Amino acid sequence: MKNGLKILCIALLLYSVVSAFLHPLAPGIIACDKSTVQPGYNELVVVGYRTHFINQRTSMLVFLDCDSNRYCGKILEVIDNSHVKIGVDIPDTLSSKSLDIYVNNDGDGTLYLPLAVSVNDAVLVKGMKDPASCKFDVKNDDSTYFGYPFQPLIYETIRNLMWHVPMWFTMFFLMILSFVYSLRQLRKVNSTTKNFSSKHVYEFDLKAEVSARAGMVFCILGLLTGMMWARFTWGYYSHQWWINDPQLNGALVVFLIYASYFVLRATVSDEEKRARLSAIYNIFAFVMMVVLLMVMPKFVTSLHPGKEGTPAFSSYDLDSSLRTVFYPAIIGWGMLGYWLYSTHLRIKKIELEINDRS
Amino acid sequence: MFNSKEISALLQKEFTLEFRQKHALAGIILYVLSTVFVCYLSLQEIDKVQTWSALVWIISIFTVFNALAKSFQHEAHGVQLYLYTLASPLSVILSKIIYNSLLVAVLNTIALLLFILFLGNEVLADADMFQFTVGLILGSTGLGAMVTFISGIAYKAGNNVGLMAILGFPVIIPLLLTLTRFSEIALEGLPFSVNGLNLLILGVLNASSIILAAILFPYLWRD
Amino acid sequence: MIAPKKKYIALVLFCVMVSITNAQTESALNEYFFESGKFKVVIGVAVIILVGLFAYLFSLDRKVKRLEKKLEGKKS
Numbered sequence: 236m237k238n239g240l241k242i243l244c245i246a247l248l249l250y251s252v253v254s255a256f257l258h259p260l261a262p263g264i265i266a267c268d269k270s271t272v273q274p275g276y277n278e279l280v281v282v283g284y285r286t287h288f289i290n291q292r293t294s295m296l297v298f299l300d301c302d303s304n305r306y307c308g309k310i311l312e313v314i315d316n317s318h319v320k321i322g323v324d325i326p327d328t329l330s331s332k333s334l335d336i337y338v339n340n341d342g343d344g345t346l347y348l349p350l351a352v353s354v355n356d357a358v359l360v361k362g363m364k365d366p367a368s369c370k371f372d373v374k375n376d377d378s379t380y381f382g383y384p385f386q387p388l389i390y391e392t393i394r395n396l397m398w399h400v401p402m403w404f405t406m407f408f409l410m411i412l413s414f415v416y417s418l419r420q421l422r423k424v425n426s427t428t429k430n431f432s433s434k435h436v437y438e439f440d441l442k443a444e445v446s447a448r449a450g451m452v453f454c455i456l457g458l459l460t461g462m463m464w465a466r467f468t469w470g471y472y473s474h475q476w477w478i479n480d481p482q483l484n485g486a487l488v489v490f491l492i493y494a495s496y497f498v499l500r501a502t503v504s505d506e507e508k509r510a511r512l513s514a515i516y517n518i519f520a521f522v523m524m525v526v527l528l529m530v531m532p533k534f535v536t537s538l539h540p541g542k543e544g545t546p547a548f549s550s551y552d553l554d555s556s557l558r559t560v561f562y563p564a565i566i567g568w569g570m571l572g573y574w575l576y577s578t579h580l581r582i583k584k585i586e587l588e589i590n591d592r593s
Numbered sequence: 594m595f596n597s598k599e600i601s602a603l604l605q606k607e608f609t610l611e612f613r614q615k616h617a618l619a620g621i622i623l624y625v626l627s628t629v630f631v632c633y634l635s636l637q638e639i640d641k642v643q644t645w646s647a648l649v650w651i652i653s654i655f656t657v658f659n660a661l662a663k664s665f666q667h668e669a670h671g672v673q674l675y676l677y678t679l680a681s682p683l684s685v686i687l688s689k690i691i692y693n694s695l696l697v698a699v700l701n702t703i704a705l706l707l708f709i710l711f712l713g714n715e716v717l718a719d720a721d722m723f724q725f726t727v728g729l730i731l732g733s734t735g736l737g738a739m740v741t742f743i744s745g746i747a748y749k750a751g752n753n754v755g756l757m758a759i760l761g762f763p764v765i766i767p768l769l770l771t772l773t774r775f776s777e778i779a780l781e782g783l784p785f786s787v788n789g790l791n792l793l794i795l796g797v798l799n800a801s802s803i804i805l806a807a808i809l810f811p812y813l814w815r816d
Numbered sequence: 817m818i819a820p821k822k823k824y825i826a827l828v829l830f831c832v833m834v835s836i837t838n839a840q841t842e843s844a845l846n847e848y849f850f851e852s853g854k855f856k857v858v859i860g861v862a863v864i865i866l867v868g869l870f871a872y873l874f875s876l877d878r879k880v881k882r883l884e885k886k887l888e889g890k891k892s
Contacts, residue, residue, distance in 0.1 A: 260853065284853050390853040398861045421812055449872075456868040460861040467849050467857045491763035498759050503750050512750055515809045519742065520764055522801055526794070527767035575872065582879050589886055 236570075236577050244574060247567030254560045255397035261378050262286040263385030264348040267336055274327045274357050279308070281336060283317040283346065284390065285380075290316075291340035296371055297321045299334040299352070302362070306334075307369040326367060328358045344378035349387060384554045388468050395464050397560055401568035402457035406489070408569050409450030409576060414521040416443035417514040440510035443517060444500065445583055449576040451493050458486050485528055492520045595687075599680050603688035611696075621660045625704045628652050633711040645716045646776040649708060650769055653701050654736070660700060661693055661740045662757055665748035677814065686741070686810040690803060694737030701733055716780055724779035724788065731795045732772045735802060739765055742806040745813050768798050 268280040281297060288295065297308040297319065308321030319338070336351040383393050420439035465478035477483070499516055503509040611618060632648060639645045665673075676685060709717070740761060747757035775791040785792075849856045 256858075265853070391855040392857045392861075394858045395861050398858070398865055402865070421809075452868060452872045456865050459864045459868070463860050463864065464857060467854055488763055488766050491766075495759045495763055498756065499746070499750060502753065502756055508749065511812055512746055515813055516746055516760060518809060519746075519802075519805055522805055523739075523764045523767055523798075526798055526801065527770075529794070579876060582876060582883070586879070586883055589883060589890075593886075593890060 236574050240570065241574060244567055244570035247563045248571060251397050251560050251564035251567055255394045255564070258394075258556065258560070259380070259382040260285055260391055260393070261382040261385045262343040262346060262380055263387075263390075264336060264338055264346045264351075265390070267348065267351045270352060271355050272325060272352050273355055274325050276322060276324055278311065278320060278322050279352070280314070280318055280320050281338060281348075283319070283338065283343075284385070285382075286317050286338075286346065287342045287380075288313045288316050288319050288340070291342040294339075294341040294374065295319065296337075296339040296373065297323075298337050298369065298371075299323060299325070300337055301334050302330040304330060304363075304365040304368040305337075305371075306367075307371065325354060325357075326365065328360050328363065328365075329354060330360060330363045330365075332357065332359060339373050339375075341375045342379055345373065345376050346385075381556065383556055392464055392468065393557070395460065396557060397564040399457065399460040399464055400561070401565045402453045402460060403486070404565045405568045405572035406450045406453040406457055409446045409453065409572050410489070410493070410521065410524075412576070413443045413447040413450060414517060416440075416446065417517040417521075420510055420514045421518070437506060437510050440514065441583055441587075442580060443514065445580045446576050447493055447496060447517070449572060449579055451490070451497075452575070453572055454486065454490050454493065458483070458490060461486060488527055489524055492524055496520065596681065596684050599684040600688045600691070603680060603684055604692055607688065607692040617663070621656065621700060622703060624659055625652070625656050625700065626707060628655065629704065629707040629711055632708075636712070638715075639712055640715060642716055642777055642780045643773075645712075646780055647773045649705065649776070650732070650772050652704055652708075653697075653732070654765060654769060656700050656704060657697050657736050657740050658758055658761060660696060661737075661744050662747075664689060664693055664741055664744050682811040682814040683807055685814065686745075686806055689741050689745075690734075690738045690806065693741045694734045697737045697740075698730065698733035701729055705729075719782035720780045721782050721785075724785055725776055727792075728772060728775045728779055728795070731792075731799060732768070732775075735768050735772075735795065735799045736765070738799065738802040738806055739768065742802070742810070745810065749813055768795075771795055771798065 262283060262285045264281060264286075265284045266282045268282070269277070272279070292310075292313050295310055295313070297310060299306045299308065306323055306325060308323040310319060311322050312320040314320060325334075333350040333353045336348045338346045386393060416439045420437075420443060423436065423439055461480075461483050462476055462478070465480050465483060466476055469478050469480075496513060496517055500509055500513050503512055629652065632652070639648070743761040743764060744757055747753060747760060750756060771791055771794045775788055775795060778788045778791065849860070
């Protein structure tokens with residue numbers, strides 16, 4: 236790797252790491268103090284995050300929403316910037332059991348907490364239009380505070396997009412590299428049938444092995460960070476650390492495939508045979524892995540634990556504040572992966588050279 | 594390259610060998626019987642379609658790994674060398690895949706019958722049997738092709754049964770996952786169109802494993 | 817040299833096991849990580865990545881050290 240590229244890699248990583256930490260989060264609502272209410276008059280405390288309730292007290296609107304029927308709350312007390320106490324009348328007949336909470340003010344824009352409270356003992360009439368639904372106008376829908384998008388359940392951990400996701404991209408980059416080198420190794424073995432004495436016959440095999448090893452490091456990191464992130468997003472109500480998420484399961488399969496690739500390498504002692512067999516297995520397993528990663532997401536709807544209230548991951552990419560950090564982060568981490576790979580490779584080559592001379 | 598005469602001759606050889614070693618096949622059937630019986634003893638009855646189809650395929654996979662572990666083994670090294678000079682590697686692998694797929698299909702059917710015998714056919718009440726059979730056939734060919742190829746690699750790497758399981762299981766997971774989904778839908782009696790995507794994936798997996806085996810086997814075969 | 821290292825690893829593993837099995841600790845763990853909008857999860861993820869990269873660096877370092885020893889052995 237050229238020195239200029241190394242400096243570029245460092246610069247990109249510094250930029251992505253610093254902005255991943257320094258960028259603020261856009262305001263949002265985290266919770267409501269009661270999860271179940273009875274029909275009739277209720278007092279609720281709505282908890283915001285990074286909101287500016289005190290400054291925007293005059294333009295505050297809080298309402299509960301149930302299939303577009305709105306029940307406006309009377310603001311009783313603004314406790315501090317992130318707590319507001321409201322009183323709201325909930326009717327006996329509703330179109331569904333759970334209510335969403337909306338908060339709007341001129342500074343924070345419209346904030347929204349889906350399925351925030353559920354109403355006990357209410358008469359449910361599907362698709363009803365409540366004439367008591369309140370009317371108001373909203374002046375400012377968007378937040379005036381710039382920051383990463385606030386997502387329910389995810390909150391600040393949206394920053395993990397710059398840490399966790401590049402691990403996968405780097406892993407894939409290195410695994411593809413390993414696959415390509417395995418292909419070239421097979422072709423080389425074929426073309427130099429007689430000439431096994433040449434030292435460079437197994438060069439591609441070495442490259443395939445080392446890139447798979449470097450990729451494995453990123454695979455393990457991706458697994459551990461993914462476990463951590465998933466647990467504190469979906470898993471905290473269960474006592475499991477492994478969350479049944481297709482991405483995480485797929486990652487474990489990738490780990491298993493490359494672990495068995497190394498087991499295969501360790502069992503075969505003959506150099507020529509090892510190069511051939513491991514290249515064959517690498518190619519076969521890589522294709523199966525690609526198919527698997529096509530198969531797994533198909534089961535997302537049945538496996539994903541955060542179906543309610545967790546947004547799809549693809550919606551991250553739409554936000555420009557994330558994109559400007561996310562792409563440099565991926566390129567930077569990918570370059571770091573290649574850097575580590577090439578360093579490892581050079582060490583291996585020197586080792587072979589020294590062993591040859593002695 | 595493709596020589597049907599060669600393939601049929603090799604197939605004939607496989608059948609003759611199998612008939613000569615009846616005890617091997619009997620051993621595998623005994624293995625299936627005891628596995629299903631253990632399932633019966635620990636579960637007594639299964640009323641969930643999901644459990645039923647998952648269990649069927651898991652038993653099938655263990656059986657297949659056991660049955661095909663020796664698919665390259667039961668010929669002495671001299672025979673291998675002789676075959677190498679006589680037949681093209683393409684015919685060898687294709688004949689092995691065809692033979693092993695048939696064997697897997699037979700073993701799966703036996704496992705299924707034993708399953709119904711012990712655990713009852715409640716689950717099959719509103720099953721679409723045609724759909725399920727399609728899944729069984731596709732699953733058998735896919736398993737046959739993949740496990741044959743993996744057993745070839747394991748054989749060349751020193752013929753270690755443990756190694757074959759280590760190499761094989763991660764590779765087989767996509768197939769297993771799709772098969773359980775496919776047969777689940779079939780057992781629930783849903784129309785074929787619901788299973789379209791699963792069928793497509795099964796087809797892709799079958800085709801890709803057979804094509805890859807055909808392309809890569811010549812490299813594996815020569816020594 | 818190796819024994820204390822192993823002890824530390826065992827200690828960390830033990831703590832992890834306890835936190836996994838003990839529901840009381842579990843809720844405390846959740847509380848700890850949920851403070852300030854789950855920011856600590858991000859720090860945890862960053863720490864995991866750093867530790868992983870350092871572990872890789874250590875393994876490379878050990879390889880180089882082995883090579884150095886080999887070279888020195890040849891010179892003398």
